[in-house]
Amino acid sequence: MNNTIKNHWADITADKIIRNCDKDTYVCASGITPSGTVHIGNFREIISVELVVRALREKGKNVKFIYSWDDYDVFRKVPKNMPEQDLLTTYLRKPITIVPDVFGIYESYAQYNEKELEKYLPIVGVEPNYIYQASKYRKSDYAQGMKTALDKRDEIIEILNRYRTSDLANDWQPVSVFCNKCDRDTTKVLGRTSEWEIEYSCDSCGNHEVIDLRTTKAAKLPWRIDWPMRWSYEGVDFEPAGKDHHSEGGSFDTAEEVSTKIFDKRPPETFQYDFISIKGRGGKISSSGGEVISLPDVLEVYTPEITRFLFAGTRPNTEFAISFDLDVLKIYEDYEIIERAYFSQPEGAKAQKKKEKTDRIYELSQVHGVPEEMPYQIPIRHLCNILQIFDGDIDGVIKYLGDINENQLERFKVKATCAWNWIKNFAPEEFKFEIQKEKIDIELSxxxxxxxxxxxxxxxxxxxxxxxxxxxxxxxxxxxxxxxxxxxxxxxxxxxxxxxxxxxxxxxxxxxxxxxxxxxxxxxxxx
Ligand SMILES: [Zn+2]
Known part of the structure; x- marks a missing residue:
C-alpha cells in the first residue's frame, strides 16, 4: 500500500516549501494566544500544519514542528465561559501569563488553556515542540530582535503606515512594555537612552524608569513586528493563518514585508484556512451562552482517525461544519467507505483513480500509521442499535459480535464509546430506544x-x-x-x-x- 499517489493538498504545499528553498531541516509553525479555551476552529490551524509536516517527512525531510503559545500577550477580555469574572477583571491589561488559573489546577490562566489543549493533541497524533513566548521574552531571548526593530523604527513606520488609514504617531516606538510596578501595559515608551536601553512611563501607577533590553523581563514587540521577528528567529518555512490575518492589509501582509525588509528573512510559505461552524448541538447548548467547542468535545463523538479525516478530507480554504446531529452517522459511513477502498483492489480505471485520492486521505487520517489489516467494520447505525440493546455495555457488544480479533479490539472500543456518547448526548429522540424490561400497559385484540x-x-x-x-x-x-x-x-x-x-x-x-x-x-x- 506504500505506492499511494501523493497529491493531497498537504503534499502540494510540501512541494512548494521544498521548491522555495532546498534544505535538510524545515521549520513549520503554528501558534495562538491562550486567552481562552482553544476551540476547534483554532485546531484547524494546528492539524493543517501537522498534515504538511507529515508530507514533508514522507519526502525524507527533517522537520521541526513548533507551536508558539503567545502567553506574553495582554489579557484583553474576560471570556464569558470562565468562572470568577470579578477576579479576572482585575487582571485586564496585564500579561496573561500572570493571570491566575481560576480552576486552581495550573500555575496560571494561560497555562490552564495551554495544557487543556496539549493533553489532547497526542490523541490525534499532533506532537509539536511548544514554545512559550512569555518565557522567551522574559529571558530576553528576543533582545536582538527588539533592538533591530528600534534600529529600523523609521522603516517599520513607513511599512505599517502604508497599510493604515491613519498614520502612526511620530513618537511611536516598535516596542511595548508591561510596567515593572503594576504589570499593566498602560505604558508609553518615551525613546532610547542608549543602544540597548529604553525609557518608559506608566499611566496607571506613574512609574518611570529606564530598562535594558538584554536584562529586562518587561519589554516585548507589538504583534505585527513580533510575528515576523519570530519567523526570522526560528527560521520558519511554513505557517498558515486564518482569514483574519490573511485579509487584505492584514497582519500577514505586513509581516511579510517586515520580515523581508527589517529582519532579512524570506517570509514562510502559507495558505489561508477557513472557519469551522458547529451543527447539531442545539438544545443542549445555546450558542449565545459563550459555549466553546474544543477538541475534546469533538473526540467525544468522533474517533481520533475520523477527527483527522474531517480536516484531511477538506481543503483548508473551504468552510465546513462539524456536526453533532444525524450527520455524524454519514461521516462515519463516508470514512468507512474509504477505509474499505483502501484495503481492496477496485476494478476499472475510474474506481482506481478515485481510490488513489481517497487512499491518501485515509493515510493522512491515521494517528499512528495505517493498520496492517482492515479495522473491524460494522455499519454505524447497526452498531448504535446493538449498543442500545446492550444498554451501552461495550464488552457485552464485543462478546455478542464475537468476530472482532485482537488487533481490531482497541479501535473498536473507541468507536463504540464514541457511538454511545453520541446516542446519549446528541442522537435525535426518534433514533433512541431502550429494550423494555417489563410488560407494558396496552390493550390487545x-x-x-x-x-x-x-x-x-x-x-x-x-x-x-x-x-x-x-x-x-x-x-x-x-x-x-x-x-x-x-x-x-x-x-x-x-x-x-x-x-x-x-x-x-x-x-x-x-x-x-x-x-x-x-x-x-x-x-x-x-x-
Ligand atoms: Zn504601572
Missing amino acids: DEILTLLEQLRNLTEQKMESLSEQDFGTELYDLMKSNSVESADFFKIIYQILIGKEKGPRLISFLYTIGKDKIINLLDFYKK
Missing part, C-alpha cells in the same frame, strides 16, 4: 394475542435456522392468516419491544435483539 404467541414460537423454533428474509416471509404469512394489518402489528410490536411506535427495520432488529430476549418479552403477553 385476540388476533394480536394469537399472532404474538405465534411469533414467540416462530422465534423459538426457527430464528436460528431461518435467514432473516425467510423469517420475515413467515411472519408476514402469520399476519395474513390472522387478518392483521402489518402497519397495526408493527405499532404494537415496537411498543412491546422498545416502548415506541416505530423503530429500526423489524426483522433484522429482532435478529439483533436475539432469541432469548424476544421470547422473554413475548412471554409477558401469553393469553
Whole structure:
C-alpha cells in the first residue's frame, strides 16, 4: 500500500516549501494566544500544519514542528465561559501569563488553556515542540530582535503606515512594555537612552524608569513586528493563518514585508484556512451562552482517525461544519467507505483513480500509521442499535459480535464509546430506544394475542435456522392468516419491544435483539 499517489493538498504545499528553498531541516509553525479555551476552529490551524509536516517527512525531510503559545500577550477580555469574572477583571491589561488559573489546577490562566489543549493533541497524533513566548521574552531571548526593530523604527513606520488609514504617531516606538510596578501595559515608551536601553512611563501607577533590553523581563514587540521577528528567529518555512490575518492589509501582509525588509528573512510559505461552524448541538447548548467547542468535545463523538479525516478530507480554504446531529452517522459511513477502498483492489480505471485520492486521505487520517489489516467494520447505525440493546455495555457488544480479533479490539472500543456518547448526548429522540424490561400497559385484540404467541414460537423454533428474509416471509404469512394489518402489528410490536411506535427495520432488529430476549418479552403477553 506504500505506492499511494501523493497529491493531497498537504503534499502540494510540501512541494512548494521544498521548491522555495532546498534544505535538510524545515521549520513549520503554528501558534495562538491562550486567552481562552482553544476551540476547534483554532485546531484547524494546528492539524493543517501537522498534515504538511507529515508530507514533508514522507519526502525524507527533517522537520521541526513548533507551536508558539503567545502567553506574553495582554489579557484583553474576560471570556464569558470562565468562572470568577470579578477576579479576572482585575487582571485586564496585564500579561496573561500572570493571570491566575481560576480552576486552581495550573500555575496560571494561560497555562490552564495551554495544557487543556496539549493533553489532547497526542490523541490525534499532533506532537509539536511548544514554545512559550512569555518565557522567551522574559529571558530576553528576543533582545536582538527588539533592538533591530528600534534600529529600523523609521522603516517599520513607513511599512505599517502604508497599510493604515491613519498614520502612526511620530513618537511611536516598535516596542511595548508591561510596567515593572503594576504589570499593566498602560505604558508609553518615551525613546532610547542608549543602544540597548529604553525609557518608559506608566499611566496607571506613574512609574518611570529606564530598562535594558538584554536584562529586562518587561519589554516585548507589538504583534505585527513580533510575528515576523519570530519567523526570522526560528527560521520558519511554513505557517498558515486564518482569514483574519490573511485579509487584505492584514497582519500577514505586513509581516511579510517586515520580515523581508527589517529582519532579512524570506517570509514562510502559507495558505489561508477557513472557519469551522458547529451543527447539531442545539438544545443542549445555546450558542449565545459563550459555549466553546474544543477538541475534546469533538473526540467525544468522533474517533481520533475520523477527527483527522474531517480536516484531511477538506481543503483548508473551504468552510465546513462539524456536526453533532444525524450527520455524524454519514461521516462515519463516508470514512468507512474509504477505509474499505483502501484495503481492496477496485476494478476499472475510474474506481482506481478515485481510490488513489481517497487512499491518501485515509493515510493522512491515521494517528499512528495505517493498520496492517482492515479495522473491524460494522455499519454505524447497526452498531448504535446493538449498543442500545446492550444498554451501552461495550464488552457485552464485543462478546455478542464475537468476530472482532485482537488487533481490531482497541479501535473498536473507541468507536463504540464514541457511538454511545453520541446516542446519549446528541442522537435525535426518534433514533433512541431502550429494550423494555417489563410488560407494558396496552390493550390487545385476540388476533394480536394469537399472532404474538405465534411469533414467540416462530422465534423459538426457527430464528436460528431461518435467514432473516425467510423469517420475515413467515411472519408476514402469520399476519395474513390472522387478518392483521402489518402497519397495526408493527405499532404494537415496537411498543412491546422498545416502548415506541416505530423503530429500526423489524426483522433484522429482532435478529439483533436475539432469541432469548424476544421470547422473554413475548412471554409477558401469553393469553
Ligand atoms: Zn504601572
